[in-house]
Amino acid sequence: MRIITATHVKYYHVCHRKLWLFDRDLWMEHTSEAVQGGELLHQTAYPQRAERYREISLGGSKIDFYDPHRRVVHEIKSSQKLEESHVAQLKYYLWLLEEAGVEGPTAILEYPKQRQTLHVSLTADDRTAIQQWLTGIRQLQAEEAPCPPTINKPFCRQCSYYDFCYVGE
Amino acid sequence: MRKTYYLFNPGRLARKDNTLQYTAYDEDGLPGQVKYLPVEDVADLYVFGSLDANSSLYNFLGKQGISVHFFDYYEHYTGSFMAKEYLLAGKLQVQQTQHYISKPKRMALARKFVEGSAFNLLKNLRYYQGRGRDVAVYIDQIEGYVAALPHAAAVPELMGLEGNIRQTYYAGFDRLVPGDYSFGTRTTQPPQNELNALMSFGNMLCYAACLSQIYHTQLNPTISFLHEPGTRRFSLALDLAEVFKPLLVDRLIFRVLNKKEIQPKDFVQDLGRCVLKEPARKTVVRVFEERLKETIQHRSLKRSVSYQHLIKLECYKLTKHLMQLEEYKPFKAWW
Numbered sequence A: 001m002r003i004i005t006a007t008h009v010k011y012y013h014v015c016h017r018k019l020w021l022f023d024r025d026l027w028m029e030h031t032s033e034a035v036q037g038g039e040l041l042h043q044t045a046y047p048q049r050a051e052r053y054r055e056i057s058l059g060g061s062k063i064d065f066y067d068p069h070r071r072v073v074h075e076i077k078s079s080q081k082l083e084e085s086h087v088a089q090l091k092y093y094l095w096l097l098e099e100a101g102v103e104g105p106t107a108i109l110e111y112p113k114q115r116q117t118l119h120v121s122l123t124a125d126d127r128t129a130i131q132q133w134l135t136g137i138r139q140l141q142a143e144e145a146p147c148p149p150t151i152n153k154p155f156c157r158q159c160s161y162y163d164f165c166y167v168g169e
Numbered sequence B: 001m002r003k004t005y006y007l008f009n010p011g012r013l014a015r016k017d018n019t020l021q022y023t024a025y026d027e028d029g030l031p032g033q034v035k036y037l038p039v040e041d042v043a044d045l046y047v048f049g050s051l052d053a054n055s056s057l058y059n060f061l062g063k064q065g066i067s068v069h070f071f072d073y074y075e076h077y078t079g080s081f082m083a084k085e086y087l088l089a090g091k092l093q094v095q096q097t098q099h100y101i102s103k104p105k106r107m108a109l110a111r112k113f114v115e116g117s118a119f120n121l122l123k124n125l126r127y128y129q130g131r132g133r134d135v136a137v138y139i140d141q142i143e144g145y146v147a148a149l150p151h152a153a154a155v156p157e158l159m160g161l162e163g164n165i166r167q168t169y170y171a172g173f174d175r176l177v178p179g180d181y182s183f184g185t186r187t188t189q190p191p192q193n194e195l196n197a198l199m200s201f202g203n204m205l206c207y208a209a210c211l212s213q214i215y216h217t218q219l220n221p222t223i224s225f226l227h228e229p230g231t232r233r234f235s236l237a238l239d240l241a242e243v244f245k246p247l248l249v250d251r252l253i254f255r256v257l258n259k260k261e262i263q264p265k266d267f268v269q270d271l272g273r274c275v276l277k278e279p280a281r282k283t284v285v286r287v288f289e290e291r292l293k294e295t296i297q298h299r300s301l302k303r304s305v306s307y308q309h310l311i312k313l314e315c316y317k318l319t320k321h322l323m324q325l326e327e328y329k330p331f332k333a334w335w
């Protein structure tokens, strides 16, 4: 079975086509300015936090900031535009932690630019939902799964696959 | 935006922290002027003059994803230092190989490249026809060959038609450039007159530009469809260049000759071959680079894109074809 990472979960909530392409290693992010900006944000936004937080790897996903004592995951994003997918990604981290035997982990999602903070925890409903996401992702990963169509949403304009998807002739 | 850098003069390239330090050698081979290039500005390097460098430089370039392409004195492409192929995608590789192995699949793609090329070179002839140059006979003749494309049963036949199209096109070319020049016949090995020398140099730049773009996608540059893989190491770039040469190279030739930016004195005969002198080479590179940066309004993307980006888009279209998302339609100049 192919590995499912937090990026898969995030893309599953953004666009199935994006997930399909990403899963087949057709990556575009390396050319995207936005992603480079995101990486820079991690490096510069909270330098003093490096002390308490650790980077950990779980089931193919990398959590950049995890506080093992308080069992808190920290995630920093630059824009609230795709909040739903950010929350989904965090819930997946929490689920992975639970699977690894951590009890009652929680998460904090921060948008430093907008000075917004969101607390995330895992409910029973979430656990059911995550099973459904994983099934959905596996279906898209299947060898014979056709590439989902473009979604034609305003978001496409910012997506690194925009040119790929809409180049036409 | 990262840029392509061309190194014409002999010199030494070294790593200096996070910059590249280039020391040009003067006529006596002594170190002269020093220049610094921040690596984040560099997309790739094209080396024409002799270059001294050591492995720590190449390790550094490799880590930064910067490739180096080498050309000999006669401007022939001789090889590349390619940064680790960080973008290869397994499923795409398999598909690309299958499209080469399967004869109908390969033919379908190969035919598209010739179609695209023919469409774009006819566009050039029609442009001049509209300006009162009489090239109608050539246009008719080429259209005849294009009509035969769907009936070609195998790649060599397709290559034959492609050859006929080019030969006819070059005959028309003679009417579009000043009287000092004439193709005679197209000679590549070696180019024997000015027009041939200019075309060889331009085609080489186009090939290199295609290679750079392919390298920034996940396509494997060694597996091609129209050209036999191995014709040159990165033969997929030859396939793509076919489509872009009429716009990137041929129009450049019309321009530099008609505007007299290049003149007969800019060439030298050397051991039975004709080559461009160095200042003229720089002129051609400059015009070519300007051309790559020039933008046009893209029809479906609804924004302006550069010619260079058009090559990348072509790689995306090819990827989509190979992954069976959308049939490849070659780029056809729409303006």
Ligand code: SF4
Pocket (backbone or CB within 6 Å): A014, A015, A016, A017, A018, A149, A150, A151, A152, A153, A155, A156, A157, A159, A160, A161, A162, A165
């Ligand atoms: S451009 Fe739009 S359709 Fe294409 S992958 Fe991105 S979000 Fe999906």
